[in-house]
Structure formats: C-alpha cells, structure tokens
Amino acid sequence: MFESLGLRPHTDGLADPPPGKAEIDFARVIALLGLGALQTLDADLNLPVPPELAARFGLIVDGGTMEYVFDIRQGMMNTAAMLRAGGRIVHVSPVNNHVNRGFAQRSPTFYHDYYVENGFDDVRGIMMVQPRSNTLGRRWNMFQYDHVTLGGVNSMFCSEETQLGVYFTARKNAASTSDRIPVQSYFTRVYDGMDALPGQYVITYEPAQLNARQISDPEPRSGAVALFTPIWSLRGDAGRDS
C-alpha cells in the first residue's frame, strides 16, 4: 500500500516486523508513517477528560468509538480539546445500514456542522461504500463527500447489500472552539432563504465500480454525478491492494 502511494515507510515501523499475513495494528501504521509512538485512550469520553490532556495531540483517530459514546456532545468536546492547534481529528464512523452498531449512526452533516461551527479548517469527508456480506474481505469504494450537493436531508440511500461509512477529518487552529453547539446546516440554509441542497442518490455496492443513481429531480447541480467518481478503492483480502 505504501509503495503504490509512493510513501517511504519510516524505519521505526520496520523494526521487529510481524508475520507477513498478520493484520497490523494502528501503532505500527503510525510508526511506519514516521509519526512516533501511538498513545491509546480508554478514558470515559462521556465525562470531561483530565485537564492535563488538553492540547496534547497532533492527530486523534476515532476508528469506531464515538458511536458508542452516549454523550455525543461531551465526546466531541473532549476530542477537540485534546488536539493541539494545527492538530487533526480523524473519525471513521457508521452512516447507514449499520443499525444498532452504536447508539446512533452518524450523518456527515453532524461532523461537518460541528467543525465548521467551532472554526476548524480543512473540513473534509470521504464516504466509504461497503458490501454487507464479507465486509472486511472485499474491496470498498470511496468518494468525496460534497456538502453542497449532499448536505440536504435524506441525500443518500443504499440497498440492503450496501453499507455506508464516513471518514471525516478537520484541523484545529489557534482560534478554534470546542463548546459551540451547531444548528443543522440544512435548516440554517432554508431559514436564510438559500437553496435546500436537494441532491438525492441511491448508492449501491459493486466490487468493480461505484454505482450512484441520482433520484432527485431536477439534477441538483450540473455535473454533480461526477462527484461519485471513485477516488479510491481498497481491497481488504490477502493481497491488500489499494
């Protein structure tokens, strides 16, 4: 994967390599990327984290935790507070056809609106289209989440064979806050008399391609379908091609 991306693995990550077929843990990925030693948090994100953790991290990775945190607001505040100015948050969360995986499936507008409201930069989402069966053994398709087209209500539907996840990232700056509560941006737009972000698509998993069928009428914006050009395809079987 590193080779195909043109990334040079850091020597820290090459020490004591694990067996070739074994799945590697986050700590080794971080070491291979030259980001130093990973720390893992298992404090209760429902409660305020200790003040000594404030502004400590350059990267926080939520690879499937936030959906189990009942106090969503406190969990988000903790995450934002633990980042340094310039640091980035990465969430990977279930979006659709993941019922009861966590208390609530995240819609992309949740992350978008919180990070915009709190003045973060480089707010960016990538949708992950996953097969329901043998999810980890088959290729996933990914496309960029464009909030202008897809930020409206009920914008993405999937078949019973398709699951959706979202990768979402944002960068804190010196002026970023963590405690501001967003209003859903769709409603802000509507109250302000702006267009209602009308895009609606059915997204169906297929191994070889991304299948996004527009069902909104009229087309939300000229050329919007081009957004669904897969930007990435990740195969999770033994070859681990990317």
Add this chain to the structure above:
Amino acid sequence: MEHLRAPFAGPVLSYGKQAMNVGYDGTLKMLATLGIVPHPDGMVDPPPPDEYIDFARLFRLLGLGELQTLDVSAYEGAEIIADLNLPVPLELTSRFGLIVDGGTMEHVFDIRQGMKNTADMLLPGGRAVHISPMNNYVNHGFVQLSPSLYQDYYAANGFDDLRGIVIAQPRAEILSTDWNFVEYDHTTMCGENSIFCSEETQMAIYFSARKNAASTSDRVPAQSSRGGTGNQFVISHGAGQPKIQQISEHDPGPTVPAHELVHVGFGSGRELHRL
C-alpha cells in the same frame, strides 16, 4: 394501537407542531377500526375532511385534553420556548403524562441533555414516545437513532414498559402508501448491524417507555448489545412482500413471526389492517 395496549394519559407535550399524515375522516375511520370511541372534545369544529389533522386534534379525539408544544423558537406558535440542548427550566419538571417526540431528537446535537430533559419533564407514570429516523435517512438529522439508544437509556434509568416498533416506509411517496410496523425485539435484534433495508425502504423507530417514582434521568448507558447476537434481518415496506426476512447464517429461533405486527395503507382508503 399503543393507546389500546396501554392507554396514554395527559397532560400531553409535543416537541414542535406536528401533524398526522391522515385527514379528519381518515382518523375517525382509523379510530373506528381500532374500536376507540372518539372523545367529543375532538369533534368540535371539525376541519375539512381532506386536510391533515394536527396532533392537538388527535389528542383531543383520544380524550387526553389540550396539547402543549415545546419548540426552540416561537416561529410556529409553540407555548413553551426551550432549547433541548440546554437544561429545561425547573418549573417544567414532572409536568407531563405524555411527551411526544415526533422527529426532534435527531436534530438535537446534545442528545444526552435532550433525553434527560424529556425524562425530567415526565410525571411518574408518564410516558415518552419517540418516532425517529433509523435507517436510509442520511443527513435527515445529525444522526439516525438506533433502537439500542432508547432501549439502553431507559433501561439504565429504570423506566418500565420499554417498547419499540420498527416502521418500514416506502421511499417514494412516503406519505401515500404502505407502511409496515414490526415489533422491535431487543433480545433477537440487539446485535450490531441487525436490521437492514433496501434502497426503496426507509425506516423509523417508534420507542416508548414509562417513568416510575424511582426512575432517574442522568444515568449514561453503555451499549448492552455490543458484540451482539449475529442475527440479521431485512425489513420491507409494502403489503405484498414478507415484512421481515432473516438473512443471518444461523436461525435466530421461532420468535420471528411474532415481530410482524401490522400493515397500514395510507392510500386512498386509509385502511388499517390487523395482521
């Protein structure tokens, strides 16, 4: 159906002004099908037959008295103005026999506070009713609520009579055609990724729970089902097809037929069928 199973009592609070997707005549027919005698309070000044009726009239027809509405702004004429992201004023504590959240909680960023406010405003013996988007409602609210959120919160806080119903709706013409109501059985359906639907179906969850004198509101639950049972179901809208279909590799047992509850056609006839 739920009023027949366990009658609701007032005073009633609704989050936001809400309307039924059924007119006055259709509502009377539905009450007749269910064997509920409409209360005369609800029959004063009847609206035009084809106009959707609002919650205020529905609850008058059920004999539950005058509805109050809570909203974040005065825009739609709510009696109580409050932001559910913040603690509600103390004078609203233990005031209501029924609180209906017909599509609000998914827009509340601080869900913990929203749930606590709801529990606090109920009288002991009072019931909370949530009807929330559950699946194929991406970006409808900040989140789609899974049944386990309501199940685990109300169980952790000692509520009684926890009950969920999955509502399977057609994506196209959602207000006009066939909805199916399928009982949410936490024992068989609590697992992760337990319920799926096709691109033609959207799912909402109805969830209700009753407060008692010992209930709390501030306990934060851990998810009871983490890891889960491995059971997986596809639930569909429409009269013609199986309403619930098991797709997991192992057989979850003989409980499945009990899930099938009722089919409602909101089409021209506005019919309600018992299954």
